[in-house]
Amino acid sequence: MKKILLYIALVIATTPSFAAGFVSPDPTDSGTNVLGNNNVSTSMSVNLTSIKGELTDNQSVDISWSTIMESGVAYFAVQRSVDGIDFVDIDSVASKMNISTHVYALLYDYQDMHPLAGISYYRVKVVGKNGYTTESPVVFVNYSQDLGTKIYPTLIQNNMVFVESDKNLRAAKFEFFDLSGKKISETNWDSLNGKQSIQVSKSGFLPTGTYVARLTANGQNIKTQLVIVQSH
Numbered sequence: 001m002k003k004i005l006l007y008i009a010l011v012i013a014t015t016p017s018f019a020a021g022f023v024s025p026d027p028t029d030s031g032t033n034v035l036g037n038n039n040v041s042t043s044m045s046v047n048l049t050s051i052k053g054e055l056t057d058n059q060s061v062d063i064s065w066s067t068i069m070e071s072g073v074a075y076f077a078v079q080r081s082v083d084g085i086d087f088v089d090i091d092s093v094a095s096k097m098n099i100s101t102h103v104y105a106l107l108y109d110y111q112d113m114h115p116l117a118g119i120s121y122y123r124v125k126v127v128g129k130n131g132y133t134t135e136s137p138v139v140f141v142n143y144s145q146d147l148g149t150k151i152y153p154t155l156i157q158n159n160m161v162f163v164e165s166d167k168n169l170r171a172a173k174f175e176f177f178d179l180s181g182k183k184i185s186e187t188n189w190d191s192l193n194g195k196q197s198i199q200v201s202k203s204g205f206l207p208t209g210t211y212v213a214r215l216t217a218n219g220q221n222i223k224t225q226l227v228i229v230q231s232h
Helices: none
Strands: 045-055 061-071 073-081 088-094 105-112 118-128 133-135 139-143 149-152 160-178 183-199 209-217 220-229
Touching: 045 118, 045 139, 061 073, 061 118, 061 139, 073 105, 088 105, 118 220, 149 209, 149 220, 160 220
Parallel strands: none
Antiparallel strands: 045 061, 061 105, 073 088, 073 118, 118 133, 118 139, 149 160, 160 183, 160 209, 209 220
16 A cells, blocks of 8 residues: 655754765774674774655554665664654664675664654664764654644744644644754743744844744644744
8 A cells, every 4th residue: 555755854963974874983993993702893884875754554654774884783773753853762673784694785674653643753873883873864754633733934034933723722832943952932822723923033033044843732742843044
């Protein structure tokens, strides 16, 4: 059956580029390879060539990725976020590469059987046997059971956004963050229904850039939206 492919690589990570691969330094390396007990180099090298997020017809989320020239990787931590800023580990997948594996390209897959409602962001953290880590680009999957809620516009020019819902959202909260995770503003309602306007910066000024708008109700994520602030 057809899967809905919803993925995007967000440029919000400050990790090394996977296009060129990543090689971690070995703090014990003095110019020669230091071998562990299983004769595997303790340095980590990996090219992560792709990562995808798919919402399946059984309402689970499939996260798949592939690597080439993998070496010294202990495992992959699958991470999830409700806002694209704060990520938590939800599971781990062991590396398929070992001393008897002679495969140039390796394929990995993880299924999140209990996805969060709304937009969830996923990434994979690569953990080396030497303790070094690095992260993949971020993908997002929309498992929305509340299609009647909107945050707009996505391009802000006058410090104002609108929240609109066709449902009555109790204890609603709108938060506005920059990409470092710093909260710019917060607006609360005992009950949110219909259309509301929000001044996202109390000072009336925001630097040009990309921001994250998040709407929650009763502590549950309802809608997360990336928005771009353009100079006045």
